[in-house]
Amino acid sequence: MNVLSQAWGWLTTSANWSGSDGIPTRFLQHFEYSVEAVLIGALIAFPIGLLTGHVKRGGLVVSALANVARALPTLGLVVLLVVVMGVKFRAVMIPLVALTVPPILLNTYEGVRNVDPQLTDAAKGMGLRPWQVLWRAEVPAALPLILTGFQFAAVNAVANTAIAAYSSFGGLGRFVIDGLATTDYGMVAGGAILIVVAAILNLLFFAILRRLLISPGLRQDKQTV
Template sequence: MNWLADFFGDPANWSGPDGIPLRLAEHLEFAGLSLLLAMLVALPLGLWIGHTGRGALLVVLSANAARALPTLGLLVLVVLLMGVGTIAPVLIPLVALAVPPILVNTYEGIRGVDADLRDAAYGMGLRGGQVLGRVLVPVALPLILLGLRTAAIQVVATATVAAYVGLGGLGRYIIDGLATKRYPLAVGGAVLVALLALAVQGLFGVLQRFLVSPGVSGRQKIR
């Protein structure tokens, strides 16, 4: 507890280039851009594969890759190839980490919709894109959001690796604190990352409550 008091109670940690606001903004930039890029890749692909049934092998390979991906090793490799002039070396491994849970959950969500519901939508005269947008996506939304939440939490936690290659973010406190044996700095950075991950989880809980239909989530009461 004294370490946390030393870290959060030190005014020097709240201002300047090494201050908490700036490091938090850097961390959110890494995580936010990575998640956005992963969504642009994985969401359309998952919707298309789930709706058409084509390319299911890609989903299986993606799920297996997620379990075997050495994020830090990939980061070091990208840095060696590209250098550290931009944040691209950090974004590439983080996007690679975030794509699989989004892709797999989107695919599973669409494929898991009741076949009778799908047939009924076609029977009402809806076309392929309309069935996907008006029927399949709303029903699959809880699972899609779960994939997004999983990816976001993983990216927030893993974005600390940016500090290993001299970039910023909350990982800077952890790396610098351990390197210089300033343990309050390392513990404070770890706590900030954990709090940010909890905040992201809470945010997705709110999004699910507002975006998912009560009939799908089970909140709607039957009278």
Template sequence: MNDLLNQLGLVGDWLTSPKQWRGAEGIPQRLLEHLTYSGLSLLFAALIGLAFGLLVGHTGRGAFAVAAVANLARAIPTFGLVVLVVTLAGLSTTPVLVALVALAVPPILINTFEGVRGVDRATRDAARGVGMTEWQVLARVEVPMALPLILLGLRIAAIQVVATATIAAYPGLGGLGRFIVDGLSRNDYELVVGGSTVVVVLALLVQVAFTALRRVVVSPGLRVSVSRP
């Protein structure tokens, strides 16, 4: 027990050390790199997942493709995908982004599709009955009612990307994973646990941000319709 407390104390000293908060290898710079990978990946994944999820959910065409994506997502090995893409495309930021986007698209696509398709048919028919166009039905009826599931998919993808972006360090890139990789290579316990702690805190902050966003943009009557995982 005393050894554990001593180790935790050393990690605390590492996190509060001024030298860890400045320079090219400091926490702010690594955090910026991590957020860059994560933010760009989530942006591209959202553009793809939302577009196809809304289209397939509204029209009902291509549902088999969504099911195929869902099954494929369960079989993709995260680290293996990154290594494969980097091996084929070379060591740069782009291959890592491609791998992270591929991992983030499925939860966004699936939850968007399920949210739109789950809207009551009578509600859609009533909207059409008052003269709404198909675009208006989607934008004014289906999307607002599907918003809890859409945000859930985005939240799952965001947390997954933030956690997975640590493996960007294995092919030689930066980010918070650099602390973990370097710490393992040096047998530096403080560096490994310190870097892992920062990643965990970042993931928790993402969770809090999406929870707050959900309270702002989703009407109270719809919040209870989606259970929190």
């Protein structure tokens, strides 16, 4: 029996879909960790990206901060923080948040900074204040790139939330860790498949969001990260 057959057998076993260790519970835990990481990362990166993009200054600082956050070894940082802080949720959340910051920060900065000057000049000519120019002109025009940054951040969070299992937390990564510990490769493969499904659902969510929030004339596939 190959690994895919074992994974299918594990996924279709009804016992794996109930209880505190069941697939729905682990999926919800994975979702909660990922969403919390993206929200915290957005609270840090989005305002900085908006401000620096609006004033068109601080690009080197933004790039440096993003590159430092991107270079952090996620698993190594989790292990270090668990050793230092103990088995706490913060030990997992800190590296996850660090991974969500770069795409949100860079894409927000580049999106706002590169808005057509004629658009901002027209907004200023209408008597709008600087913060009104930002929210009514620059942010709507930069929204395609901003959403791309949030999408990358969410995919990073979904993919890397599996590391929570290394520090005794839940999520879909628990199936991979427990499966390796018990040589249950059907569970390992099944957990990996569920993580891929979670990432695909995330992409579908942002595809729908782009359809709802972005006018056809602004839809584009530009990516910064």
